[in-house]
C-alpha cells in the first residue's frame with residue numbers, strides 16, 4: 001500500500017527518468033537495483049543504445065508552426081494512444097515495487113498509453129487486465145513449453161489483451177554479470193539460505209523490506225501457477241526449464257495468430273532480414289530491440305537498425321523501437337526517423353511509485 005502523499009512527495013523530486021534512477025538506487029537493495037539497471041557482460045550494447053540517441057541532433061524547419069499545441073497522438077495497430085511512447089515488458093517488477101504490473105497498468109492507462117505485460121509478471125495477467133480500463137499487450141515467453149504458451153495466449157485473448165508480443169531474442173539466458181555478483185537473479189525464492197546471502201544488501205533498505213513484507217514476499221512468476229502437463233502439475237522451475245529448452249521460432253507465429261485471433265508482434269529484431277522473416281511469419285508489427293542490452297552484449301544499438309528495418313519491411317508492418325530512450329526528445333528522434341512509436345523498459349519500474357499508481 002502506497003500513500004498518495006508519499007508518492008506525490010517522491011514525484012515532486014523526479015523531473016527526468018534519470019532522477020527516478022537516482023531515487024531507485026537509494027531505495028532498492030543493491031541486487032534488486034542491479035537486476036533492473038544492469039545488462040549483459042560488459043554492458044556495451046546498453047551504453048550504445050543510449051549513445052546512439054545522444055549522437056543524433058535535430059534540424060527543424062523554421063517559421064512553419066501555427067501556434068497551436070502539437071498533436072502527440074499516434075495510432076499503433078489501430079489503437080489510438082495519447083503519445084507515441086508505450087511501456088515495454090519488464091518481468092519481476094513486483095520485486096522492485098509491490099504494486100508492480102498493476103501500478104504500471106494504471107499509470108499507463110492514466111497517461112493514455114499501453115503497458116506490455118510480461119509473461120514473467122508478478123501478478124496473473126487477468127488481475128492486471130482487471131486493474132485498468134486501459135489497453136494492454138501481452139508479451140509471450142513459452143513458459144511451460146508450447147503447451148503452456150498456448151494456454152497463456154488463450155488466457156490473454158479471454159482477458160481482452162489487444163496484441164501478443166512474441167520476444168524472439170531470448171534464445172538463451174543473457175550473461176548478466178551484476179547478477180552473478182549480487183546473487184539476485186529472478187526467479188527469487190525466499191529461503192533461509194537466500195535470505196542469509198542477501199541480508200547485508202536488504203538490511204540497509206528497510207523501506208523496501210517493510211513494503212515487501214506487507215506484500216508477503218511474492219516474487220514468483222504468477223502466470224506459471226496452475227500449469228500442468230501429462231505428468232501432473234508443473235512447478236515454476238519446470239515451467240521455466242521448458243521455456244529455456246524450446247524458445248519461440250518463426251514457425252510458431254502461425255499457431256499464435258490462430259489461437260489469439262488478433263495482432264502478433266515480433267520483439268527483438270535486429271536486422272532487415274529478420275524483419276522480413278517476421279512479416280512472412282505473420283507479424284503485424286516489429287519491435288526493433290536488443291532487450292535493452294540484457295541478452296547478447298556487442299549486438300548493435302537499436303537506433304541505426306531502425307532505419308534498416310524500415311527499409312526492409314516498407315508498409316508491410318508497423319515498426320517500433322526500444323532500448324536507450326531516456327527523454328521525450330529521444331521519442332521524437334525515433335518517430336522522426338519513421339518509427340510508429342517508441343517503447344521504454346528499465347526506467348518505468350523505477351518510477352512506479354508515482355501518484356495514480358497507488359493501490
Ligand SMILES: Cc1cc2nc3c(=O)[nH]c(=O)nc-3n(C[C@H](O)[C@H](O)[C@H](O)COP(=O)(O)O)c2cc1C
Nearest residue numbers: 036088089090091118167291292323324344345346
Ligand atoms: C528488469 C527487466 C526485465 C525485463 N523483462 C523482459 C521480459 O520479461 N520480456 C521481454 O520481452 N523483455 C524484457 N525486458 C526488456 C525490455 O522489454 C526492453 O526491451 C528493454 O528494457 C528496453 O531498453 P531500455 O531499458 O533501455 O528502455 C526486460 C528489461 C528489464 C530491464
